[in-house]
Amino acid sequence: MRIKVLKNVLEKNDNQAQINRDLFKKNRVLAVNIMGSPGCGKTTLIEALINVLIPSYRIGVIEGDYAGTVDAERLSRYHIPVVQLDTSSCHLNAHFVGSALDHLPLRDLDFVFIENVGNLICPAEFDIGDLLKLVLYSIPEGDDKPLKYPLMFSQADAVVLTKSDLKPHFDFDVKKVRESIARLNREFEIFEFSKKSHSSIKPIANFLESRFRATVLKSYGDL
Amino acid sequence: MHELSVTQEIVNILVEEARKHGVNRVTMVKLKLGTFSTFQPEAVNFYFEILKKDFPELETTELQIELEPGRCMCRECNLEFESSGDMFPVCPRCGSIFVEILSGKDFLIEYMEVEDEDKSTQKCA
Numbered sequence: 001m002r003i004k005v006l007k008n009v010l011e012k013n014d015n016q017a018q019i020n021r022d023l024f025k026k027n028r029v030l031a032v033n034i035m036g037s038p039g040c041g042k043t044t045l046i047e048a049l050i051n052v053l054i055p056s057y058r059i060g061v062i063e064g065d066y067a068g069t070v071d072a073e074r075l076s077r078y079h080i081p082v083v084q085l086d087t088s089s090c091h092l093n094a095h096f097v098g099s100a101l102d103h104l105p106l107r108d109l110d111f112v113f114i115e116n117v118g119n120l121i122c123p124a125e126f127d128i129g130d131l132l133k134l135v136l137y138s139i140p141e142g143d144d145k146p147l148k149y150p151l152m153f154s155q156a157d158a159v160v161l162t163k164s165d166l167k168p169h170f171d172f173d174v175k176k177v178r179e180s181i182a183r184l185n186r187e188f189e190i191f192e193f194s195k196k197s198h199s200s201i202k203p204i205a206n207f208l209e210s211r212f213r214a215t216v217l218k219s220y221g222d223l
Numbered sequence: 224m225h226e227l228s229v230t231q232e233i234v235n236i237l238v239e240e241a242r243k244h245g246v247n248r249v250t251m252v253k254l255k256l257g258t259f260s261t262f263q264p265e266a267v268n269f270y271f272e273i274l275k276k277d278f279p280e281l282e283t284t285e286l287q288i289e290l291e292p293g294r295c296m297c298r299e300c301n302l303e304f305e306s307s308g309d310m311f312p313v314c315p316r317c318g319s320i321f322v323e324i325l326s327g328k329d330f331l332i333e334y335m336e337v338e339d340e341d342k343s344t345q346k347c348a
Contacts, residue, residue: 001339005240009232009254009330090225121261122225150310151261154324183311183320186298 013126016094020101020129027106030212031114033128035152036136038118041162043071045136045193046113048201049208050078057110057212062100064092064117071115081105091122094129110212120149132211138163143173146180154184158207164192164200226266229330233267234274234281236332241280244337249284251336255291257327258308264288284335293327 072084
């Protein structure tokens, strides 16, 4: 006998992602999913964003790591709400993020930065309920990454090329990267960032601020 | 590696469905995997063989994973066409490389074949 099931395998995750997304919207929080390889500079970028945004905005962070609490300890000096998730998995899923939201004062926040597990494959498959996706990748990783991890780059609202001060030392073609991503992604921004250049964080912060105003304040203002 | 959690989800759904319908034994499950998904059928099968051992309903279950072609649309000439795998499809009409992927990322459990308990009882009788 045949029994029809017709269920999406990721249905439970997707349902929880929608719950998370509604919660962010209700609290007028821009939740930013920050993805990229291990060591590409995700935590460094979050630190730079905290430094430049914190006088005007209230920020919380969810740290997703396969093991340990290194990143949460690193962020503790900013005295902002940080939740460390020990995923024991190669990606964050919506239920992990949902459990972290119980520990964040969402009503008193403007941005939640969600640092996903360092990985260019798995996090792309699991909706966590974010409202914006930043994909980071560092110059030493090479300019062929969008060709190797197309799903990840196809979803990015913005791509940040990190460690950009190393460009003189590598044959890294930014134009090629832009063209590869444009094949997959109709609308994305591309930024270059280096920890050594304090001004390089500004355009990224401006982008986030404009998205915050355009999406969170305008669209969800009536919720 | 992310196939482990997705296979766990498949097992959960199958056990739930089997119990809902009062089924003791699921013999086969048909899944449809979008061609643009990153999940590997071999890895799903590998994890399924391990995970199913915890559930008597799934003891003899075999997975049949069918790859489903994705739908694409050319951003230059608006042609809609099927593609079976290349994440960088090229428009078959105008040759444009700027192509929108419309579908083909889903992973669906379509149906399950189960042992018909009533019939087998009748046969025995």
